[in-house]
Amino acid sequence: MKKIEAIIKPFKLEDVKDALVEAGIEGMTVSEVKGYGRQQGHSELYRGAEYVVEFIPKIKIEIVVSNDEFADTAVKIIGEAAKTGKIGDGKIFVSTIESVLRIRTDETDTDAL
Amino acid sequence: MKKIEAIIKPFKLEDVKDALVEAGIEGMTVSEVKGYGRQQGHSELYRGAEYVVEFIPKIKIEIVVSNDEFADTAVKIIGEAAKTGKIGDGKIFVSTIESVLRIRTDETDTDAL
Amino acid sequence: MKKIEAIIKPFKLEDVKDALVEAGIEGMTVSEVKGYGRQQGHSELYRGAEYVVEFIPKIKIEIVVSNDEFADTAVKIIGEAAKTGKIGDGKIFVSTIESVLRIRTDETDTDAL
Amino acid sequence: MKLKLSVLMALFLPIFAFAEDKLDSGDTAWMMISTALVLLMTPAGLALFYGGMTRSKNVLNTYAMVMGAFVVAFLVWIIAGYSIAFGTNESAMLQNVFGGFGNVMLDGIKWTDLSGTYPMFVFIAFQGTFAAITVAIASGSVIGRMKFSTWMVIVVLWGLLVYAPITHMVWGGEGAYLFDAGALDFAGGTVVHMNGGLAGLVLAILIGRRSGYPKTAMKPYSILFTAVGAALLWFGWYGFNGGSAFGANAIAGLAVMTTTIATSAAAVTWMLLEWFIFKKPTLLGIASGIIAGLVAITPAAGFVGVGGAFAIGIVGSVIAFFGVIKLKKIFGYDDSLDAFGIHFLAGLWGALATAFFALNDQALLWDGPLKESGDRMGQFMVQLESVAIVGTWTLVGTVIVYYIASALTGGARVDEETEHNGLDENIHGETVTNA
Amino acid sequence: MKLKLSVLMALFLPIFAFAEDKLDSGDTAWMMISTALVLLMTPAGLALFYGGMTRSKNVLNTYAMVMGAFVVAFLVWIIAGYSIAFGTNESAMLQNVFGGFGNVMLDGIKWTDLSGTYPMFVFIAFQGTFAAITVAIASGSVIGRMKFSTWMVIVVLWGLLVYAPITHMVWGGEGAYLFDAGALDFAGGTVVHMNGGLAGLVLAILIGRRSGYPKTAMKPYSILFTAVGAALLWFGWYGFNGGSAFGANAIAGLAVMTTTIATSAAAVTWMLLEWFIFKKPTLLGIASGIIAGLVAITPAAGFVGVGGAFAIGIVGSVIAFFGVIKLKKIFGYDDSLDAFGIHFLAGLWGALATAFFALNDQALLWDGPLKESGDRMGQFMVQLESVAIVGTWTLVGTVIVYYIASALTGGARVDEETEHNGLDENIHGETVTNA
Amino acid sequence: MKLKLSVLMALFLPIFAFAEDKLDSGDTAWMMISTALVLLMTPAGLALFYGGMTRSKNVLNTYAMVMGAFVVAFLVWIIAGYSIAFGTNESAMLQNVFGGFGNVMLDGIKWTDLSGTYPMFVFIAFQGTFAAITVAIASGSVIGRMKFSTWMVIVVLWGLLVYAPITHMVWGGEGAYLFDAGALDFAGGTVVHMNGGLAGLVLAILIGRRSGYPKTAMKPYSILFTAVGAALLWFGWYGFNGGSAFGANAIAGLAVMTTTIATSAAAVTWMLLEWFIFKKPTLLGIASGIIAGLVAITPAAGFVGVGGAFAIGIVGSVIAFFGVIKLKKIFGYDDSLDAFGIHFLAGLWGALATAFFALNDQALLWDGPLKESGDRMGQFMVQLESVAIVGTWTLVGTVIVYYIASALTGGARVDEETEHNGLDENIHGETVTNA
Numbered sequence A, B, C: 001m002k003k004i005e006a007i008i009k010p011f012k013l014e015d016v017k018d019a020l021v022e023a024g025i026e027g028m029t030v031s032e033v034k035g036y037g038r039q040q041g042h043s044e045l046y047r048g049a050e051y052v053v054e055f056i057p058k059i060k061i062e063i064v065v066s067n068d069e070f071a072d073t074a075v076k077i078i079g080e081a082a083k084t085g086k087i088g089d090g091k092i093f094v095s096t097i098e099s100v101l102r103i104r105t106d107e108t109d110t111d112a113l
Numbered sequence D, E, F: 001m002k003l004k005l006s007v008l009m010a011l012f013l014p015i016f017a018f019a020e021d022k023l024d025s026g027d028t029a030w031m032m033i034s035t036a037l038v039l040l041m042t043p044a045g046l047a048l049f050y051g052g053m054t055r056s057k058n059v060l061n062t063y064a065m066v067m068g069a070f071v072v073a074f075l076v077w078i079i080a081g082y083s084i085a086f087g088t089n090e091s092a093m094l095q096n097v098f099g100g101f102g103n104v105m106l107d108g109i110k111w112t113d114l115s116g117t118y119p120m121f122v123f124i125a126f127q128g129t130f131a132a133i134t135v136a137i138a139s140g141s142v143i144g145r146m147k148f149s150t151w152m153v154i155v156v157l158w159g160l161l162v163y164a165p166i167t168h169m170v171w172g173g174e175g176a177y178l179f180d181a182g183a184l185d186f187a188g189g190t191v192v193h194m195n196g197g198l199a200g201l202v203l204a205i206l207i208g209r210r211s212g213y214p215k216t217a218m219k220p221y222s223i224l225f226t227a228v229g230a231a232l233l234w235f236g237w238y239g240f241n242g243g244s245a246f247g248a249n250a251i252a253g254l255a256v257m258t259t260t261i262a263t264s265a266a267a268v269t270w271m272l273l274e275w276f277i278f279k280k281p282t283l284l285g286i287a288s289g290i291i292a293g294l295v296a297i298t299p300a301a302g303f304v305g306v307g308g309a310f311a312i313g314i315v316g317s318v319i320a321f322f323g324v325i326k327l328k329k330i331f332g333y334d335d336s337l338d339a340f341g342i343h344f345l346a347g348l349w350g351a352l353a354t355a356f357f358a359l360n361d362q363a364l365l366w367d368g369p370l371k372e373s374g375d376r377m378g379q380f381m382v383q384l385e386s387v388a389i390v391g392t393w394t395l396v397g398t399v400i401v402y403y404i405a406s407a408l409t410g411g412a413r414v415d416e417e418t419e420h421n422g423l424d425e426n427i428h429g430e431t432v433t434n435a
């Protein structure tokens, strides 16, 4: 099983979620994170002192899927839906998950997804 | 070494933590996430417009343990403590961790846990 | 490719980020988490009832790098910059990432980092 | 009746500039601003004080219970409450507890009518804000588990069956039972605070504890809001106590002074108690001390001097502290935001202490044993009697109101899921903050 | 002119203690506190009411638009607004709409001058707070997309070209067009609420909708702040309506009473409408009902009785509810925080309803068909006329002001990125909260 | 003494309705509401203004320092402060700086006593709220690193050793040094703002900077709260400045007007300065300008006209802006929330500017060179002298108070861990918000 972790721009979450659901992926977990990268943050002002906000709000989406094929599909869909073409669009990471348990039913692995 | 990632209902955190500690697992990292899945969110009202809150608050627990045995125990304990039997109880994912460092002491891997 | 996950004390974030950037690592994702471990939390008071805050605010840093060497460097740098020598300094975990996609450009793997 | 008293006072105190049946612009200004100040206390002061102390999932519900209570209770007051409280009943027996329905919808009152030296309409509005805050206080005890519908019905019934008759008995003028007995309650120690606080306890016991209480830590959403609420309540209280002199006169000035002293002393007391006992002085403690002091001085504000204000504030704070920290644990009831612990106990203390600390000054006192013969012990017995009668009426009335309201709304308590998810989400469809 | 009226009233009502040309300390106290109360309404009440309803990324910008509007508009008022509104023009024709520049920078006014029974300076400051809140109301319609610079320019121009002449027409005394016609607007139903609300709509249409509207859910930052804002507005409104009696007199007392009744009734109405239609009574709904009631009773506060206050509050709430929930959807304009839906509609209703509910009481009424001959239909026609004229002036004036301001600041709308990231960040360099 | 002056004024101004030794209900109403307004400024206005600007880990501590300062300082005022400030010393030499202990615990004052035309108790309570806010202002400079216990001791000692004698010198009536010299300080430019602001700086220097200052970005918890605090301060300031006329009279009316003008002008000025210099007008800037304007006009509010108010507000804002943005950096002290930068500098400016902008009007002025002989330069020298003497007293007194308090509480500064984790957690055991 594979885990897809995508870091995207917050305002793209809705689009990405819709695209994934349309493609049949029905479970995901998202969290608010802050990203540091090439994208320049805006600057804030406090009592005349300007400081750059280097960490920019991003959304992390985590999806566990049962096989490589689904993983590829998911990566593709997210990549398309999250793209604006401007710096800071984010990244998608894929890694391996060894086992899964659905707490409610005790189903495991592929059944649990 | 293994990493256990569990997505659970927020109000179960206390029970899960207690059960883990009782079983000798003394370190964990938790974060607030939002989950999308079969569980239906509630609806919110704004100026008469009703919209469904699709992302439901969940808690993610991450635990790194030194071997498969501990991993199995942890999964079992969490699975039991977090269960309500209702949709949305969440999932537990297990993956492999290659190395660990305890920052304070520079101990590594199993010693660091 | 490797993923480094570090759990550190929040007030060390600035130092760690600076050290990483100096070493040429230019992308990272951070999030606010709460840690449970040996470090004792402070106690809060409400209407005379004292309760210990067991989950202590921590920062999680995630960095994906293209090879083992970079991973070692990153772990070393973080380990040094985040150290205070007091309980609760945190841990660093390393795992494998199979593929990476930069959303903006569709570059993959090492190119995407 | 307090109304009468201010007129009577004019005879004793030549420094008061007013004469009967003539509008005095200074008194009118003071009573109008006092009305606005007491209004502010409920939808801003109390709502924030309570809202900040609730768990984040119930903050808006708490606010809605307080703000909703105000608007409903005020209408009830205009429709019939005022008539019951301050109307005059033809039957002398009924007049003891019940002013009748002669002024329903303010029938018979013209905008040019005066109450002493200021418009009668201002008096009615001023009193209406008292009616509204009293029931709103009670909400603090049942937060986090009562249906909003049940609460709204309680507000209606309670205003008619409990608040209005009690007000009549204490402040309803000649022929009213406790008024005739000579009870001293300057601005509502019995009528408002004991009454609202005890109603809270009764409701809390009838509806039962919040699930998880007292095991689960129920953390306040934000004490910052509670502190702001306390500050606004303090501000508004100058209208509450100062306005209860019914004019911009020396008695109002005295009330302003004693209110500030007692409140400050109570806040310092609570802070020190926490510091000595728990090693940590909390902001919630300072805010709670402020409220305890304000409540304690309420029945006494226009009767006591500087020393009395200190004593009432300090002891009132100790008693409320004890109620909040100890009593609640001993008996195990879930008085969620301590309406009983603070309002009932400090109000009770203030009502009784008035007998001992009231200045023996003819120009200040209302008719009663102390004024007539300097009989403090006799006055204390009257105070005891008024406390007992008000307490009993509240107790019985609130139980009746609860059961009717519960029956009308299909049970008073929200279902488990609602309690668990929070009332904000399930009842109101709102969340306290959206990032 | 309202000024005159209070003096005139002294002749009819012997219960009023003042005499011409003599300072009355009670009236002065009341007018000063009323000024402070109305001040509070803008940088605290309205700013919180609006700020809480905006998305988190625009909260500080919303606050700055309201608070900034106040300080700029008040200066504009002192510099020339007052003169245009309350000055006296030598040309009788011009005097219909324009008081001239005789009192620019308050020239010719001494600190010892009186306005009836209290200092002229207090009258000017009091009226200045009205000028400021009116334009601030309009900001609610264009939140989240207008440049701060454009807004500041609008505030300046609008105060001179729209607010001041309208105020002159309605309240500018003998020779002023609508004043002479006998329009009844006690505290600003046309001058303030219709005017500000319609200006909001015009600006909203001219600048266009927020990107994503109405598809995207635009969640309010925190209804808690909105509720506090509503409570502070209510509190301040006693100065707004009560102070519009220009003295601590029986008319002020009547306004205090009708304001409280209409507001409570409107809040309960909105709550019940939501409950029946959407199954959930929201805190935002209660708060909105409060504002709707306050707005609706404003033009009528010192003219109607208890029954009239109930009717005006209840119907005003229904109408504003309809404006906010339905009308906006039907026409598709983005009246972001419902300045038009609530202020214009409830203000319009109140202005017209005054003709029907005003008490036929010589001591209360201002000159006009109702007072002169008990002609309600005639009065209604005058009210209609005043509504039409004020509406037209606002419409045309606001369009002109918008285009000038837009031209001066290189376009009225922020760029896409700013709108997307939030105006707090890009315009002010601030974030609403830092953990 | 200001007390006297209001009585004196009655002789000059026949428009004032009061006569000696007779309670005037309008003046009494005004002074009571002014007292309530000034009270509100501390535990709500200043506490929010400061709380919002602190880092999230110190918000509740900041609030507790301000609210705690109020309650302690008020009690100190009643116990001995009032006596020192407004008592009369038998020794003419001591009377220059010290009113003696004759009125300790308000001994000798009856509730029927008057201060001019309103109750003496109201005067004492009103002045007590000034004593309390003055020391609370100073807390802004030392936030985030001072022990709560040290602070509480400072509040007690400072109220007696610094505030009360300074008040005596300036406002203590005949025989008091600066009063006799003819210093003009209408509502506390020297007594309150310079005094509190300078005390803040002294404490900030003695206790040292926050760790990490000025390198680390110390972000404000929420400017939203700061803006609300500024609005509440503004509202309360009508009591502060208007109440300093000690009656509802034309001077109070003048103060209401000048206060609103100067504040609006200062806010606009600060906004424009930021806009031109930093390209971004911040909400914090608007709020800071409001406070700067309020402070600057305080000593002048009842003495100047429209033009003077504009000038004092605008320049006061420029000076405070310079203090906050530049001076702090140049000298490197950590005046955390700019108590010195805003209160001292704008207060100093206002005190000096009063000499130049005061209207040469016998009915307004207090005794002094300007009134006696139209000698502005002489008046300026008196103002300079009063600024120098108050400054020196504050400086020396605050140093002494600091060292005593520090010694009594085992060092004034919290330990490193507490500073690092935040004072909320370690000192009060509370967190600003619980999700």
Ligand SMILES: Nc1ncnc2c1ncn2[C@@H]1O[C@H](COP(=O)(O)OP(=O)(O)O)[C@@H](O)[C@H]1O
Binding pocket: A007, A034, A035, A036, A037, A038, A039, A056, A058, A086, A087, A088, A089, A090, A091, C026, C027, C028, C029, C030, C062, C063, C064, C065, C102, C103, C104, C113
């Ligand atoms: N090496 C990395 N490891 C983890 N996260 C990264 C890494 N590089 C970038 N990111 C995340 O991706 C986001 C976008 O990266 P950035 O360099 O700003 O633009 P782009 O995605 O267009 O290359 C960052 O804000 C950060 O959250």
Ligand SMILES: Nc1ncnc2c1ncn2[C@@H]1O[C@H](COP(=O)(O)OP(=O)(O)O)[C@@H](O)[C@H]1O
Binding pocket: A026, A027, A028, A029, A030, A062, A063, A064, A065, A102, A103, A104, A113, B007, B034, B035, B036, B037, B038, B039, B056, B058, B086, B087, B088, B089, B090, B091
């Ligand atoms: N494929 C998935 N990948 C990542 N997280 C998932 C996935 N499926 C479900 N989740 C997480 O588990 C939570 C519970 O899933 P849900 O389908 O609602 O109920 P259940 O756990 O009972 O099957 C979701 O809210 C989401 O956070």
Ligand SMILES: Nc1ncnc2c1ncn2[C@@H]1O[C@H](COP(=O)(O)OP(=O)(O)O)[C@@H](O)[C@H]1O
Binding pocket: B026, B027, B028, B029, B030, B062, B063, B064, B065, B102, B103, B104, B113, C007, C034, C035, C036, C037, C038, C039, C056, C058, C086, C087, C088, C089, C090, C091
């Ligand atoms: N086994 C574990 N799995 C995941 N996170 C852990 C684990 N052990 C510790 N942590 C994280 O590391 C943090 C520090 O651990 P702690 O035991 O308090 O001190 P130290 O790092 O000095 O050993 C914890 O707060 C927690 O977030």
